[in-house]
Amino acid sequence: MGLGSKSQLLSKIATNDKHGENSPYFDGWKAYDKDPFHPTKNPQGIIQMGLAENQLCFDLVEEWIRNNPKASICTPEGVNQFRDVAIFQDYHGLPEFRNAVARFMSKIRGGRVTFDPDRILMSGGATGANELIMFCLADPGDAFLVPTPYYPAFNRDLSWRTGIQIIPFHTDSSNNFKITREALEAAYNKAQQENINVKGLIITNPSNPLGCTVDTETLKSLVSFINEKSIHLVCDEIYSATVFSSPSFVSVSEVIQEMECNRDLIHIVYSLSKDMGFPGFRVGIVYSYNDGVVSCGRKMSSFGLVSSQTQHLLAAMLSDEKFMGKYLAESSRRLGKRFNIFTEGVEKVGITCLPSNAGLFCWMNLRSLLKEKTFEGEMQLWRVIINDVKLNVSPGSSFHCVEPGWFRVCFANMDEETVEIALKRIREFVGKETEKPVKVKRWQRNLRLSFSSRRFDETVMSPHGIMSPHSPIPHSPLVKAT
Amino acid sequence: MRLIVPLQGVVQGRGGLLLGSLIPCALFYFLQLYLKRNRSSDSSVDPPSPTGSSSNLTELQRSSSRSHLSRDGSIGRIRVSSLASSLAEPNDSPYYIGLEKVSEDPYDRFNNPNGIIQLGLSENKLSFDLIEKWISENLNQSLIGNDVTLNINAIATYQPCDGLKECKEAVSNFMSQMMGGSVNFDPSNIVLTSGATSAIEMLSFCLADQGNALLVPTPYYPGFDRDVRWRTGVDLIPIHCRSADNFSLTITALEQAFTQARKQGVKVRGILISNPSNPVGSLLSRRMLYYLLEFAREKNIHIISDEIFAGSIYGSEKFVSFAEILDSEDFDKDRVHIIYGLSKDLSLPGFRVGVIYSFNNNILSAAKKLSRFSSVSAPVQQLVTSMLSDERFILEYIEINKNRIRQIHDEFEARLSQLGIECARSSAGFYCWADMSGLIQPHSEKGELDLWDKFLNLAKINITPGSACHCIEPGWFRICFTTLTLEDIPLIIERIRKVVETCKSSA
Numbered sequence: 006m007g008l009g010s011k012s013q014l015l016s017k018i019a020t021n022d023k024h025g026e027n028s029p030y031f032d033g034w035k036a037y038d039k040d041p042f043h044p045t046k047n048p049q050g051i052i053q054m055g056l057a058e059n060q061l062c063f064d065l066v067e068e069w070i071r072n073n074p075k076a077s078i079c080t081p082e083g084v085n086q087f088r089d090v091a092i093f094q095d096y097h098g099l100p101e102f103r104n105a106v107a108r109f110m111s112k113i114r115g116g117r118v119t120f121d122p123d124r125i126l127m128s129g130g131a132t133g134a135n136e137l138i139m140f141c142l143a144d145p146g147d148a149f150l151v152p153t154p155y156y157p158a159f160n161r162d163l164s165w166r167t168g169i170q171i172i173p174f175h176t177d178s179s180n181n182f183k184i185t186r187e188a189l190e191a192a193y194n195k196a197q198q199e200n201i202n203v204k205g206l207i208i209t210n211p212s213n214p215l216g217c218t219v220d221t222e223t224l225k226s227l228v229s230f231i232n233e234k235s236i237h238l239v240c241d242e243i244y245s246a247t248v249f250s251s252p253s254f255v256s257v258s259e260v261i262q263e264m265e266c267n268r269d270l271i272h273i274v275y276s277l278s279k280d281m282g283f284p285g286f287r288v289g290i291v292y293s294y295n296d297g298v299v300s301c302g303r304k305m306s307s308f309g310l311v312s313s314q315t316q317h318l319l320a321a322m323l324s325d326e327k328f329m330g331k332y333l334a335e336s337s338r339r340l341g342k343r344f345n346i347f348t349e350g351v352e353k354v355g356i357t358c359l360p361s362n363a364g365l366f367c368w369m370n371l372r373s374l375l376k377e378k379t380f381e382g383e384m385q386l387w388r389v390i391i392n393d394v395k396l397n398v399s400p401g402s403s404f405h406c407v408e409p410g411w412f413r414v415c416f417a418n419m420d421e422e423t424v425e426i427a428l429k430r431i432r433e434f435v436g437k438e439t440e441k442p443v444k445v446k447r448w449q450r451n452l453r454l455s456f457s458s459r460r461f462d463e464t465v466m467s468p469h470g471i472m473s474p475h476s477p478i479p480h481s482p483l484v485k486a487t
Numbered sequence: 488m489r490l491i492v493p494l495q496g497v498v499q500g501r502g503g504l505l506l507g508s509l510i511p512c513a514l515f516y517f518l519q520l521y522l523k524r525n526r527s528s529d530s531s532v533d534p535p536s537p538t539g540s541s542s543n544l545t546e547l548q549r550s551s552s553r554s555h556l557s558r559d560g561s562i563g564r565i566r567v568s569s570l571a572s573s574l575a576e577p578n579d580s581p582y583y584i585g586l587e588k589v590s591e592d593p594y595d596r597f598n599n600p601n602g603i604i605q606l607g608l609s610e611n612k613l614s615f616d617l618i619e620k621w622i623s624e625n626l627n628q629s630l631i632g633n634d635v636t637l638n639i640n641a642i643a644t645y646q647p648c649d650g651l652k653e654c655k656e657a658v659s660n661f662m663s664q665m666m667g668g669s670v671n672f673d674p675s676n677i678v679l680t681s682g683a684t685s686a687i688e689m690l691s692f693c694l695a696d697q698g699n700a701l702l703v704p705t706p707y708y709p710g711f712d713r714d715v716r717w718r719t720g721v722d723l724i725p726i727h728c729r730s731a732d733n734f735s736l737t738i739t740a741l742e743q744a745f746t747q748a749r750k751q752g753v754k755v756r757g758i759l760i761s762n763p764s765n766p767v768g769s770l771l772s773r774r775m776l777y778y779l780l781e782f783a784r785e786k787n788i789h790i791i792s793d794e795i796f797a798g799s800i801y802g803s804e805k806f807v808s809f810a811e812i813l814d815s816e817d818f819d820k821d822r823v824h825i826i827y828g829l830s831k832d833l834s835l836p837g838f839r840v841g842v843i844y845s846f847n848n849n850i851l852s853a854a855k856k857l858s859r860f861s862s863v864s865a866p867v868q869q870l871v872t873s874m875l876s877d878e879r880f881i882l883e884y885i886e887i888n889k890n891r892i893r894q895i896h897d898e899f900e901a902r903l904s905q906l907g908i909e910c911a912r913s914s915a916g917f918y919c920w921a922d923m924s925g926l927i928q929p930h931s932e933k934g935e936l937d938l939w940d941k942f943l944n945l946a947k948i949n950i951t952p953g954s955a956c957h958c959i960e961p962g963w964f965r966i967c968f969t970t971l972t973l974e975d976i977p978l979i980i981e982r983i984r985k986v987v988e989t990c991k992s993s994a
Contacts, residue, residue, distance in 0.1 A: 014789065014822065016756075019693040019853035026856060056645065063639045070639070079870060084622050088615035094682075094836040095590070129681055129861040136860055140718055141571040145697075161859070166692055166718065204566070235565065269565040284645045285865030287681070301571040304578075307713065308685050312864040313837030418644075 023165045029387065030055070030157040030403035037397040044422060052427050055397040057213065057365045058418035059247065059282035061339040065332055066281075069322060076321035078314055086317065093313040096306050098127050102316035105323035106290060110275060112329060113246045118258045126291040126302045127316075129309025131243050131276035134289035135162040135207075137305050138272055141298045142237050143169045143204040149239075150192055150206045152176055152184045154368075154404035154411070156213045163207070172196055172203065175407045181359060182215050182368075184208070186226050193234065205237030205270075206230075211244040211254065214404050214413035215368050216361030218248060224260045232266050239272045246280035246333055248363040249341030261294075268294035277319070279365060280336075286315045340365070340417060343424070347416045350428035354435040358414075365417035369398070372410030374438050383409040394434045396427060570718065581939055582607070582709040582955040589949045596975075604979060607949040609765065609917040611799070611834045611969040613891040617884050618834070621874065642865040649855040650679030654868040657875035658829075658842060664881055665798035665832055670811045678843040678854040679868070681861035683795050683828035686841040687714035687759075689857045690824055693850050694789050695721040695756035701791070702744050702758045704728050704736045706920075706956035706963070708765040708793075715759065724748050724755070727959040730922070733912050734767045734958075736760070738778060745786065757789030757822075758782075763796040763806065766956050766965035767920045768913025770800075773807050780809075780818050789822045798832030798885055801893035802914025813846065820846035829871065831917070832885075838867045892917070892969060895976075899968045902980045906987050917969040924962025926990040935961040941989065946982040 025031075033055045042050035074080035078087045093099065103122035110120050128134040143149065145168025151159060153173045164171055174192035176182040189206070196203045206227065210219040219227075231238040240257040248254045261271055273292040278284035288311050293299050323329060348358050348367055358367035375382040380402050387400040390412075401411035416424060567575075578584065585607045594602035650658075658679065659672035680686040695701065697720030703711060705725045715723055726744040728734040741758075748755050758779065762771045771779075783790050792809045800806050813820050825844040830836035840863050843854050875881060900910050900919055911920040927934035932954045939952040942964075953963035971979065 014694070014787070014847075015849055015853065016693055016696045016699075018696075019850065024856045058644055060640060060644065063643065066643070067639045079622055081623060084619055087619050087622065088612070091615070091618075091835045091837050092610055092612065094830070094839075129685075130859075133860045140568060142567050144568050144570070147568075161856075166857075166860075168697075204568075237565075267565065283643045285643050287862050287864045295565065295567070297565075297567055297575040298571060301567070301574040304574050304713075305718070307682075308688055308718075309681055309861045310839055312681075312839045312867045314867055314870070315864050318866075 018166060023160065025157060025160040025165070028157050028160075028403045029384070030399050033387075033391055033397040033399060036391050040395075042395070042423070042426075044426075048426075049395065051391065051395045051397050052423060052430070053397050053418060054366075054415045054427060055399045055413075056418055057279065057415050058284060059279055059336075059340075059365050060418050060420075061343065062282060062332060062336045065328075065335060066322075069325070069328055070318075073321060073325075076318050078317060090313045090317045093316075094310065096127075096303055096310060098125070098306075098311065099313065099316045099320060101320035101324070102311070105320045106275075108326075109323040109329060110245075110290075110292070112326075113280070113333065114254070114256050114259060118256065118262060120258070120292060124292055124294070124299050126293070126299065127306045127309065127311045128289035128291055130284065130287045130289040131241065131274060131278060132158065132162050132289065133287075133309035134274045134276060134291045135159070135239075135241065136165075136167060137289075137302055137309070138239055138274060138291050138293070138298075139163050139167045139169055140305060141293075141302050142239075142272075143167065145169065147202045147204040148172045148196060149204060150174055150189065150196075152188075152208060154182070154214055154401060154406035156209060157399075157403045157405075159207075169204070170201070172201070173405050177408055178359075178370075178411075181217070182212075184219070184223055184227065186230065189227070189230060193230075203234075203236055205239060207239040207241065209241040209244070210257070211242075211248060211363035213241075213244065213364065214366060214399070214401075215359055216364035216366055217359070218252060218254050218363050220252065221255050221260065224255060224257060225264060228257065228260055228264060228266050228271075231270055235267070235270070237270045237272060239274060241274040243274065243276045243279050244364050245275070246336065247340055247365060249337045249344060250362040252362065254363065269297075270295070272298065281332075286319070287311065288315060288319065343416055346421075347414075347424060347428070350424075351431055354432045355439075356431070356435065359411075366413050366415040369412045369414050370410065371412055372408075374435070375410050378409060380409045386410075387412070390434070394430050396430060574717070580709060580712075580955050581936065581952050585939075585943060585949040585951065588943060592947075594947070601947065603943065603947045603949055604975075604982070605949050605970060606967050606979070607951045607965075609831070609967045609969070610836065611831065611888070611892070611917055613895065613969055614834060614884065614888040617880075617887060618874075621877070621880050625873065625877070642869055646862070646865050646868070648859040648862045650677065650858075650863060651865075651868050651872070654679060654863070654872045657872045658840075660878070661833075661875040661881060662797075662827055662842070662844070664878070664885065666794075666806060666808045666811065670808055670814050672810065672844060676844055676846060676851065678845075678851060678858050679863045680841040680843060680854075680858055681839040681863055682836075683793070683826050683830060683841040684710065684714050685839075685861035686826050686828065686843045687711070687791070687793065688717075688719065689854055689861070690791055690826070690843060690850075691715045691719045691721050692857060693853045694791070694824075695719065697721065699754045699756045700724045700748060702726050702741070702748070702755055704740075704760060704764075706734065706766055706953055706958035706965075707759075708761060709951070709955045711759065721756075722753065723759070724753065725957050725959075730911070730960055730963075733769060734764070734920070735769060736771070736775060741782065755786070755788055757791055759791045759793070761793040761795070762808075763794075763800065763915035764913075765793075765796065765916060766918055766951065766953075767911050768916035768918060769911065770802075770804050770806055770914055773812070776807060776809060776812055780812065780823070783822050784819055789824065791824050791826060793826040795826060795828050795831050796916045797827070799889070799892060799917065800915040801889055801896055804914045806915065810844070822847070824850060832888075833874075835871075838871070839863060840867060840871060895968050895971060895973065898973060898976055899966075899971075902976060903966075903983070906980065906984055908983075908987070911963075918965045918967040921964050921966055922962065923964055924960065926987060927962045928990070928993070930961060932961050938962075938986070938990065939964070941986050942983075945989070946986045948979065948982055 037051045037053050040050045042052040074082040077083045078090050103125045106125055107120040107122040111118060128137045148170045150172050153175050172192055174188045176184055193203055242256055245254050257271060271294045275290040277288040291302055358369045361367060375386055383400050383402055390396055390398055399413040589603045589605045592602045594604040655674040655677045659674040659677060662672045663670055700722040701715060703723050703725060705727050715721055724744055726740045728736055745755055779790055794808055797806055809823050810825060813823060827842040829840040845851050909922050927938050935952050935954055942948050942950055951965040
């Protein structure tokens with residue numbers, strides 16, 4: 006017994022495609038889900054390099070949890086807290102949790118700024134946080150300016166249920182994708198002419214997908230711009246502790262200490278999904294300097310409260326100053342090392358990435374590999390990378406980049422062996438594409454191949470392999486066997 | 488037209504017509520220019536203003552859906568959203584005011600015996616000991632214990648946003664057990680959300696557009712106003728139920744409300760019911776469930792059934808879930824959606840575990856995408872999966888918990904009755920729906936709120952007045968008793984008695 010029209014029964018939100026899941030950004034994930042790489046069970050599978058996840062420091066976290074049984078309500082030492090924690094659903098959040106988050110955020114910024122725990126709001130991950138701040142700042146039909154390239158899911162997070170529009174303004178490689186005042190002003194003025202009500206500007210700092218921190222000068226310029234126009238500035242700083250080399254991270258919270266600014270316009274979005282590698286815990290934070298937004302946002306946080314069990318655990322972990330200091334330093338070091346291994350690895354085959362100092366990915370320049378310097382060419386290349394090279398990377402067009410040929414490649418969600426496999430695949434592919442044997446430029450100290458799959462080793466030694474007949478490096482089968 | 492005709496008199500024929508159309512346009516253009524200039528000069532003035540004290544806010548009506556908000560949304564001079572403007576003001580609902588007052592001065596038997604006793608939040612504190620015992624005995628299976636094989640990678644990383652498969656299976660089993668084993672719930676029809684609050688909002692987003700409405704029988708849970716209306720722009724239209732019917736939904740009232748809505752040009756997309764009812768605690772009869780299904784089919788609308796108290800039945804009446812009927816009968820399943828969660832039956836509101844259970848694949852697909860905004864935390868899913876998979880424990884828990892609720896309920900209602908306060912007939916939930924209409928003066932919402940105020944500030948008890956639940960008859964109050972022990976009851980009754988006597992002596 007069918008209904009008249011089944012889709013008529015659903016709302017517009019439920020049936021439109023503003024959830025953005027039809028973007029190639031997500032297509033790659035779907036392809037990965039069908040054929041996921043596994044070192045032993047599926048070594049020919051697709052390696053996931055499209056998910057910005059930080060798995061480098063789980064050992065430190067596991068050790069801490071084992072050594073701190075009281076932080077969990079599921080241990081004999083901690084179970085006496087169970088009932089108070091289980092019943093706690095106050096949208097203010099556990100005070101210890103908010104205090105710990107405020108201190109942690111301050112620590113990441115070198116103690117140069119302090120955060121007021123009463124301004125901390127919870128939400129369902131950074132996804133929920135971005136949506137929540139939009140609900141608080143803009144009405145349906147209002148607009149927010151966003152510099153490209155930007156995180157694809159902003160379309161969903163900022164505009165799906167809120168009904169606001171995103172107005173992108175562009176950056177490009179001519180100045181390493183820095184935000185320029187000219188581009189921003191032009192976009193703002195154009196919107197004004199079209200009678201679009203621009204409510205604010207949202208940036209990610211450090212940037213996703215560029216992996217660069219925004220420099221102080223640019224930040225100051227942005228703050229003065231929004232102040233002048235009396236529009237809001239939302240800074241998504243969820244990668245703030247993933248900085249691994251200079252320049253160090255400068256937060257908007259520091260910049261406003263040094264300049265005249267209406268603080269009611271400044272809002273920060275944060276999360277533990279990237280810095281701590283805890284996306285599964287769903288910890289999203291909104292920090293606003295605007296009292297009205299705090300009041301409204303706090304009530305709205307009922308729709309995405311952080312589970313009290315998580316709050317309780319993290320309150321203890323984040324307040325452990327010694328551990329957090331050690332964690333931040335070690336995490337930064339490991340990220341830097343991973344970044345170097347990866348970028349040096351691809352440089353050997355002439356592939357460069359945008360110079361970057363943060364994030365869990367690099368912004369890779371594959372323009373030279375495009376058959377046509379168009380977005381169709383980029384899509385073609387991307388399909389080849391997914392289906393033949395078997396790497397899920399994210400094409401620049403899904404980030405709304407104006408120049409074809411750029412790809413975001415994540416490297417922090419895998420172990421070292423998998424990185425090596427990925428590098429190998431890239432090197433082979435480039436060798437094939439450029440139709441010349443790839444010269445290995447320097448001794449690869451860290452090429453310790455420990456694969457258990459013999460099959461893979463054979464591919465390495467195939468005629469299309471990376472070794473040039475003229476290579477000075479003696480790669481005998483004996484070396485491979487270690 | 489008004490301008491054209493006289494102008495035609497002045498300048499004959501077409502000239503008049505031309506002027507008559509040009510002049511209003513010109514006037515309009517200049518008006519726009521004037522407004523635009525004023526607006527831009529406005530926004531460049533920017534002294535930050537203190538919050539909440541701006542006179543703008545006190546003028547704002549407590550409004551329902553966003554479509555009714557016509558203000559430009561401003562707090563101070565900074566323009567935020569209209570929604571934020573209305574929400575930023577202090578909440579004037581007694582439901583929320585009461586909750587806040589308790590948090591400022593909470594009763595504690597030893598540390599603060601003169602504090603305010605919380606009887607306004609339907610929480611169940613009766614059976615934590617059972618859960619704590621289970622945890623102590625089953626550590627190696629629950630998350631983040633002392634287990635040396637703890638694998639944080641498995642829990643900290645990104646998970647499917649609508650819930651882990653194992654968790655959904657455990658939850659669907661639990662739901663079956665909660666509903667007496669008479670229904671089979673299919674885990675693939677589940678989307679897990681961060682609390683039932685999110686689940687209700689998500690369904691509202693999926694089933695209705697801005698400006699549409701859901702019908703809801705009164706009295707209803709005050710939180711529905713937030714969950715359905717705030718961010719969705721969907722309105723709630725009350726179906727008034729009366730004490731003569733024990734506040735049960737009647738066919739007449741339902742049809743009347745639907746027709747009325749249609750006359751006003753409001754598109755009704757569904758009916759939202761809570762069954763067992765909050766705040767009354769009654770159950771919908773099987774007959775009414777059938778009727779609702781027929782009605783929904785005829786009007787082509789949805790049914791959202793909030794069954795979150797399904798496992799907290801203490802009366803002898805049997806609870807019938809919509810799922811049970813749809814399991815056995817050939818009704819159109821696509822329009823029924825069930826809300827559930829672990830906040831009530833398992834007393835874990837802090838963990839944020841809500842459930843959308845639907846037979847409609849389109850809804851499930853949309854809800855899955857929306858759950859990205861409110862997913863259940865992975866460690867919680869692990870804990871819950873372990874706990875709910877222990878069927879023996881769950882069955883034991885359900886039984887003991889029900890008995891404890893029944894015990895407190897019976898004792899409390901009996902003592903209230905001794906004071907002359909009768910309650911509506913109820914078989915479930917954590918509260919009784921008490922008739923204090925004889926104590927209020929005048930017999931109106933004002934009288935009711937005066938009494939509520941006496942309870943809160945003199946007797947120091949927070950209870951929920953019927954007006955906060957949109958009850959059409961004044962004088963009814965929801966009193967939650969599951970945060971009490973039997974030993975607490977005399978103290979509470981004593982405090983209530985004082986208020987009762989005050990009212991009787993002033994009458």
